[in-house]
Amino acid sequence: HLQESGPGLVRPSETLSLTCTVSGDSISNYYWSWVRQPPGKGLEWVAYVYYAGTTKYNPSLKRRVAISVDTFNHQVSLQMSSVTAADTAVYYCATYTSSSYFDNWGQGALVTV
């Protein structure tokens, strides 16, 4: 089970911070990812992190995004700096398999800039 949390409203130019809490499964041996969806639009991959710390970012967002994993607290975090209205979206936490697909998703968290 994946549960996203964070402030629903962020001011322009500030930093967006989201947390995904993992329950019912080990955080180890998985890739953890963030995918976002602006209102009325398609899905956009943001980043993923391996439990051991390896990260990968969407090239279009790389400069502003940081993803991390806290194995002790079973949490995956996302920070996005210098946000604008274009960053308004539902942000989903999802498990990303080594075969390159997303097999389990959280319910999503709406963030409005």
Next chain:
Amino acid sequence: SYMLTQAPSVSVAPGQTARLTCGGNNIGGKSVHWYQQKPGQAPVLVVYDDSKRPSGIPERFSGSNSGNTATLTISRVEAGDEADYSCQVWQSDDDHHVVFGGGTKLTVL
């Protein structure tokens, strides 16, 4: 950068077959995954690795991939299949990253 092209909408009558396409340069050389998303809900994986179904997904959902087009086929369409469907690949041609198509809205008439 690599792009996936999907038709914005497809309509089909109940009981008929829906074919949703995902176009991309030499997409046949990549593994394609499909997600179903109903309004207000998170996406659900319905096909992975071109044609495999996760447990719990009906056999009515099938996939194929060749050349520049991948296809999700839904047989004997039901009202409950009405949703947005998005394709996805791992793009490794240049800067490696995940790419989603823009999604197709399936309407059951």
